[in-house]
Amino acid sequence: MAGNDKKSKNFLVSKIGGQQLIVLGVIVALFAFFCIKSDIFRSYTTILSMLDFSYFVAFMAIGVTFALITGGNDLSIGTGMVCYGIIGGFFVTKLGLPVTVGFVITILCGVLMGCFNGFLVAILELPPFIATLSTMMIARGLGSIVTGGSSITWPADAWFKNIFKISIGEAKYPLGFVWVVLAVTIMTIFLRHTKPGRYIIAIGSNKEATRLSGVNVIKWHMLAYIICGMFTGFAGVAYSATFPTIAAGSGAGLELDAICAAIIGGTSMYGGSGTIFGTLLGVYVMSILKTGLPLIGLQANWQQIITGIVLLVAVFIDVVRGKKN
Amino acid sequence: MKKKVLSALLSVAMVATLLVGCGGSKEEAAAPAPEATTEAPAEEEAAAPEATGEALHFEIVSKGLQHEYWQAVKNGCESKAQELGATINFVGPASESDIQPQVDMLNAAVEANPTAIGLAALSTEACMDAIIEAQSQNIPIVGFDSGVPGAPEGAILANAATDxxxxxxxxxxxxxxxxxxxxxxxxxxxxxxxxxxxxxxxxxxxxxxxxxxxxxxxxxxxxxxxxxxxxxxxxxxxxxxxxxxxxxxxxxxxxxxxxxxxxxxxxxxxxxxxxxxxxxxxxxxxxxxxxxxxxxxxxxxxxxxxxxxxxxxxxxxxxxxxxxxxxAPVAMGEKLIEMLYAAANGETVADVDTGCQWYNAENIDNPEICQNLYGYTAAE
Missing domain, CATH: 3.40.50.2300 (Response regulator)
Structure with missing residues (x-):
């Protein structure tokens, strides 16, 4: 019996991965804890709100996982997401273009910034932290310049708002979660089962060895940042759908939520390992904490301390694993 | 070969990205230009009345120009100035974090030798030299909006601000x-x-x-x-x-x-x-x-x-x-001009609460209210 248990456990561990299993347990525990402590947390509307505010973090986190896997980072995703949403919204509200055009522009801006980040990191070989710190500032300034410092309010009836939450009669359904799960599935297959995905992981474990084995490391390294940029574009759309008014120059700090999520989900800060599914789990650890802590009457600054401790534990696990390997 | 073609393509993409970036910065460079041009003729105007020693000219340095809130303050200033027969030059930096550009604007305002200056400082410390310079030239300064917090006593005559x-x-x-x-x-x-x-x-x-x-x-x-x-x-x-x-x-x-x-x-x-x-x-x-x-x-x-x-x-x-x-930014602009006018005539001025309004579905389209609302569009 005992042997059988061990076997099934090993099977689970190999399929989902050790850290993910822990994180999944943490999610269940946190969820149960808040459900017991707070009537409000149990309500459907709270869960719905929690999901609403998780989509843009999830998209950013999926993107930044690719940058992290290469051993890099992308700090430009927070202000970038806001900037792209603002630029897209500017074309719609101030220049009168159709919502669809604004939608495409938002995503395109993300891809362009991804190209630029990739250029800086993969071709110019700048340290990713510094390169993307610069583009983070650039994105922050750019959004303000485009709108002249004022905020942008996308039309309230923009169609893409309904792709994240649909109303059937009185009831509202979190459709955005479907897109997030779809994105996770596609990007997991890409990362695990396609050549480019495997090259990206290889670059993160040992760039030089990968290059020597004949892989065009510059190309695939860049691709990781372009994917990150594209998902930041998606995040910009999700953010615009969730919050009616986007303030120019905001968004600093949101990248950290996404990076935290990826690291909690088991993506290594040293590069070379990480899963998209783990990142998704990390996103929901963050979301549950952000939603649940205010509901049990904890003051805002304590919420940050607790989130900080959770991140510390996750990084500690990463370091311990790094030493083992 | 393939590698070269690819890297060439990528380079082109990068250059394109850079160009996009530069396009943006061109816009940026273009944006403050109108401010500069509005400033220049105003300076000339300022110089002329001073020579005759009669007409009043006020320089007003706000925290920004782009936001509709400041536009409303400007509108209030302009209408009141017209009523009192004064000329004004209303300037402001591109954003509320542009401390240095605002200092430059304040310096230019002092140099224009106006009758009085209205100031909403982004940073009191950064503006101090210019404020002292204005004092030495006996140009009175009246604060507005958030005013000039922490300014030494006597530097600012009074503030026109929302309580x-x-x-x-x-x-x-x-x-x-x-x-x-x-x-x-x-x-x-x-x-x-x-x-x-x-x-x-x-x-x-x-x-x-x-x-x-x-x-x-x-x-x-x-x-x-x-x-x-x-x-x-x-x-x-x-x-x-x-x-x-x-x-x-x-x-x-x-x-x-x-x-x-x-x-x-x-x-x-x-x-x-x-x-x-x-x-x-x-x-x-x-x-x-x-x-x-x-x-x-x-x-x-x-x-x-x-x-x-x-x-x-x-x-x-x-x-x-x-x-x-x-x-009430429009009222704020009006009060500011009244105070500058009083200060220019040597009257004592005291702090003024420029007030605020409660608006709801009934009174939102009232011109007295909606002139103060940014993001306002008339009901269809």
């Missing part, structure tokens, strides 16, 4: 009138503030808390306040266990929409909640966002906001928000 505490009091009175009948033991009133550091925001919150507590107590109910420590300790309300009515103050740890909206979600579902006040555009927007899933605003819960913007205006129109407070 944010009074604005909070006004919100409390309006909200109280709407919830008077619902007040009972166990009632909760929510207060959402963006932060606990900005003086004007703190006053907006405290004005509301103090007045609301006073009004509730006058109904014969006990009242307490809980939540953010800064607001709780600075308010005049005594913290008591088991009071009938609770004022719950929520301040997010950072200016993050999600955190604020989560606070609103929690407040909206708190048992006994009868009203929620969002003390600026950020808080009120997130209150409206959170209600999207809950749908209690305008029904069980009275919502009140502050400032304007498209989201708040739409919510006021359809009744989700019972109303909101707006500052």
């Amino acid at each position: 944010n505490y009074n604005a909070g009091v006004m919100a409390a009175v309006e909200v109280f009138n709407l919830i008077k009948d619902k007040l009972a033991a166990g009632a909760v009133i929510g207060v959402m503030c963006q932060d606990a550091t900005g003086e004007s925001l703190i006053n907006r919150g405290l004005g509301f808390i103090d007045k609301m507590a006073e009004l509730v107590a006058a109904e014969g109910l006990t009242v307490t306040v809980q939540g953010n420590d800064k607001y709780v300790s600075d308010s005049k309300v005594e913290v008591t266990e088991g009071a009938d009515v609770t004022l719950e103050v929520k301040v997010p740890a950072s200016v993050d929409n999600t955190a604020s909206a989560n606070d609103a979600t929690a407040l909206l579902q708190t048992p006994g909640i009868i009203a929620i006040y969002g003390s600026n555009e950020f808080s009120a927007n997130n209150l409206v966002t959170a209600d999207g899933n809950i749908g209690k605003l305008g029904k069980e819960v009275v919502g009140a906001g502050f400032d304007s913007g498209e989201t708040i205006i739409a919510a006021v129109r359809d009744g989700r928000l019972a109303g909101a407070i707006t500052q």
Whole structure:
């Protein structure tokens, strides 16, 4: 019996991965804890709100996982997401273009910034932290310049708002979660089962060895940042759908939520390992904490301390694993 | 070979990206240009009347020009200046973080040798040299909006500004009138503030808390306040266990929409909640966002906001928000010019509260109100 248990456990561990299993347990525990402590947390509307505010973090986190896997980072995703949403919204509200055009522009801006980040990191070989710190500032300034410092309010009836939450009669359904799960599935297959995905992981474990084995490391390294940029574009759309008014120059700090999520989900800060599914789990650890802590009457600054401790534990696990390997 | 072609393609893509970037910066360079050009003729104008020693010219340095709020201040200034027969030159940096450009503008304003200067400083410290220079030339300075906080005594004659505490009091009175009948033991009133550091925001919150507590107590109910420590300790309300009515103050740890909206979600579902006040555009927007899933605003819960913007205006129109407070930037501009005029004539000037207004679905289209609202469009 005992042997059988061990076997099934090993099977689970190999399929989902050790850290993910822990994180999944943490999610269940946190969820149960808040459900017991707070009537409000149990309500459907709270869960719905929690999901609403998780989509843009999830998209950013999926993107930044690719940058992290290469051993890099992308700090430009927070202000970038806001900037792209603002630029897209500017074309719609101030220049009168159709919502669809604004939608495409938002995503395109993300891809362009991804190209630029990739250029800086993969071709110019700048340290990713510094390169993307610069583009983070650039994105922050750019959004303000485009709108002249004022905020942008996308039309309230923009169609893409309904792709994240649909109303059937009185009831509202979190459709955005479907897109997030779809994105996770596609990007997991890409990362695990396609050549480019495997090259990206290889670059993160040992760039030089990968290059020597004949892989065009510059190309695939860049691709990781372009994917990150594209998902930041998606995040910009999700953010615009969730919050009616986007303030120019905001968004600093949101990248950290996404990076935290990826690291909690088991993506290594040293590069070379990480899963998209783990990142998704990390996103929901963050979301549950952000939603649940205010509901049990904890003051805002304590919420940050607790989130900080959770991140510390996750990084500690990463370091311990790094030493083992 | 293939590698070369690819890298060439990538380089082209990069250059294209750079060009896009440069395109953006060109826009940036172009943006402040109109300000510069409006400034130049004004300087000439300034020089001319000075020579004749008769006409009045005021230089006004605001915190920005792009935001509609400042445009409204400018409109108020222009109409009043015309009425009084003075000329003005209204300038401001591209954003409220452009401290150095504002200092340059202030220096230019002093050099123009105007009759008086109106100033809303981004950084008092950075503006100090120019202020001293103006003093040495006997050019009076009047502060407006947030004025020139911490300026040495005598440097600034007076301020034309919104009294944010009074604005909070006004919100409390309006909200109280709407919830008077619902007040009972166990009632909760929510207060959402963006932060606990900005003086004007703190006053907006405290004005509301103090007045609301006073009004509730006058109904014969006990009242307490809980939540953010800064607001709780600075308010005049005594913290008591088991009071009938609770004022719950929520301040997010950072200016993050999600955190604020989560606070609103929690407040909206708190048992006994009868009203929620969002003390600026950020808080009120997130209150409206959170209600999207809950749908209690305008029904069980009275919502009140502050400032304007498209989201708040739409919510006021359809009744989700019972109303909101707006500052009166047009009146601020008018008062500022009156004060500059008085100062130029050697009269003593004192601080003026430029006032604020409560707007709701009924009076929002009143010209007296809507001239002060940014993001306003007339009802269809």
